[in-house]
Amino acid sequence: MYRNTYDSDNTVFSPQGRLHQVEYALEAVKQGSAAVGLRSKTHAILLALKRSTGELASYQQKMYRIDDHVGIAIAGLTSDARVLSNFMRQQAMSSRMVFNRPIPVNRLVSSIADKAQVNTQEYGRRPYGVGFLVIGQDKTGPHLYEFAPSGNSYEYYAMSIGARSQSAKTYLEKHFESFADCTLEDLIRHGLHALRESLQQDKELTINNTSIGIAGPASVHEKDVPAGGSFRILEGEPVEVFLKSMVPKETAEAQAAEAPAAEAPPDGAAPAQAGDQDVSMAE
């Protein structure tokens, strides 16, 4: 009821103890098209759905390379994303120059989280309107982080952000325990299945609207990847072979309907979900 009177100044709490401007910023992230991240023992990957304004238009870039070992997928205001990714690149380069080593991924994510927090506490500044999924490899292995304009960041085994991302999250929740030992090809297949869940009716993943970001050693379908595996973005033709590895939708629905009947599901509500699009979960 009081939401409107307490939501124009960033520095004013509502009586319920909320900062509405920050929550509106999180809404902006939810308006962006979906991005999915997941990791195994050896790799961390990102998959993003690129949006286009129409058949004649190009597709909006969803991924940025930050350094050899770090890449991000964005959801939300693209202009804010450019500015923040530029800042991340500066931080990464500065770390190499000053300390002669690549920046640890958690340190990099903390630096933008702290930067974003400033905009939630200073009068006259608006929060950033973009969220990131950050993947990287460092001395402690592969990592996946979510960054939100609230200034929160958290590490995940798998995560999705953006429009209809809850459907993708449901898929990830169902399968994440098998990710750790996946090959890169299987990991990408899981990621594409998760991303597919976030599509609207009648839409499908194509080489034009799908981006794959990989941190880790090369897959069998890639060539020219330096040892150790620098972060790289696959778009267009190179994505085709991975799209083909997906299980077709009709078979997937049938499998999902069978499997819960064969296992004994802890909650009986599971079966119909896997094939539905635009399912909003009430847990």
Next chain:
Amino acid sequence: MPDGSYAHPQQRQFNPYTENGGTILAIAGADFTVIAGDTRQSEGYSIQTRYAPKVFRLTDRAVLAVNGFAADGNMFVKKVKQRLEWYRHAHAKDMPLRAIARLIQTMLYAQRFFPYYVYNILGGIEEDGSGAVYSFDPVGSYEREACRAAGAAQSLVQPFLDNQIYFKNQQLPPGQTRPLHLSLSDVLSIVIDSFTSATERHIEVGDGLEIYVVLAKGRGPQGLEAVRGAQELTTNAEGDRVFIVRRELKKD
């Protein structure tokens, strides 16, 4: 020189620069470029180290050799590499060689009133596939050439190159013509002979030699198969290729 005598006015001041010796050299072929430098770093009559690289791979098609004041040289290379990384972020590809050359000019001139005390030689493959050498002075004056030597033994090596690469002061017997382009194995021999000779007669040259060879895309490895110890540094198999060859030089 301040000497404590009361006879004349004296002043001491911190000298921000010093000379670290060494020599670098680059030669451009039709579809390859060779960039070399010795590895000795000295100050006065002392050797600071027998192995301090002066030649650096920037991209699969560009190699930068820096000589003069080592601290400025090393820092300058780091800054050039950072600029190339920003370019890669913005354009998702490597900078063309002549763009790197122009960039180096602007970076050097930006320090016009406290210069990088460095003589740079940039070598590699141009966008049209030809071998190229660009040489710079400490404040950014630059020019594309077929060959250039810089550093302590420049005065010994450059005349040798003028004679062997440009065929200056040489008269062929009547009826004979010069080859239009030198082969890679000829150029490598000239480079190694330049350094062994400079080592003989110049105290600041010696210890070791690093030769970088950049081959244009599509040019086969002829001239390199027979070379002992050649190592490939190329990261992208689809483009130009970079190799390194190391040799010993006399340590006295």
